[in-house]
Structure formats: C-alpha cells, structure tokens
Amino acid sequence: MEETLFSTERRQRKTEIASHLRSIADKLESGEAITLSNGGESVTLEVPEQATFEMEVERETGDGDPELSLEFEIEWHESGESSGFVIE
Known part of the structure; x- marks a missing residue:
C-alpha cells in the first residue's frame, strides 16, 4: 500500500527544472534535510548515507x-537502512 505524502506537477522551463534538481543534489551531497513545498503543503526528508x-x-x-x-x-x-544496490 502506498501513501502519497507530497505531489506537485507544473510546466516549467528547463533552467527552472535544473535549479530544482541542483538544489536537491546540493542538499544530498551536504547531508542536509530536503524540504519540498508547494503552497501550504510541504514535506521534509532526511535521506540516509x-x-x-x-x-x-x-x-x-x-x-x-x-x-x-x-x-x-x-x-x-x-x-x-538502505535496500538494494548502491551506486558509487
């Protein structure tokens, strides 16, 4: 069973999409929590190592x-705990 905690979809320019992905990548690399938000809806994720x-x-x-x-x-x-394979 799946539960959707956050969802957003909108048409954007490639540069805007790249900015979102870059922000997420920077937070992953630094070990910071990732917060996704859209209006009054948001979710914060702590991605393990x-x-x-x-x-x-x-x-x-x-x-x-x-x-x-x-x-x-x-x-x-x-x-x-991680499951599956790890890309290094």
Whole structure:
C-alpha cells in the first residue's frame, strides 16, 4: 500500500527544472534535510548515507503524440537502512 505524502506537477522551463534538481543534489551531497513545498503543503526528508537510486525513461503512447518521461527515484527504509544496490 502506498501513501502519497507530497505531489506537485507544473510546466516549467528547463533552467527552472535544473535549479530544482541542483538544489536537491546540493542538499544530498551536504547531508542536509530536503524540504519540498508547494503552497501550504510541504514535506521534509532526511535521506540516509546510502539509498537505492533509480532512473527510468518511459514512452507513453496512445491518442496523440507519444510522450516521453525521465523519472528519478531515491528509495530507503524509514529506519534509515538502505535496500538494494548502491551506486558509487
């Protein structure tokens, strides 16, 4: 069972997207907590030293033009223990 704690989606320029990703990467590298917010909604995450990192590219077809997506996922147990592989 999954529970969504935070979700946001909006159209942005590549430079704005890069800025968000860079901010998250800087916080990961420095060990700081990551806070995601959108209006009155926010969530703060403490990512452990090791976690599972997944990248996925999908093509969605159907009505209209195919749509591509690039997804990044960082996953860990709430206990702080890493599961799966570690990229070094």
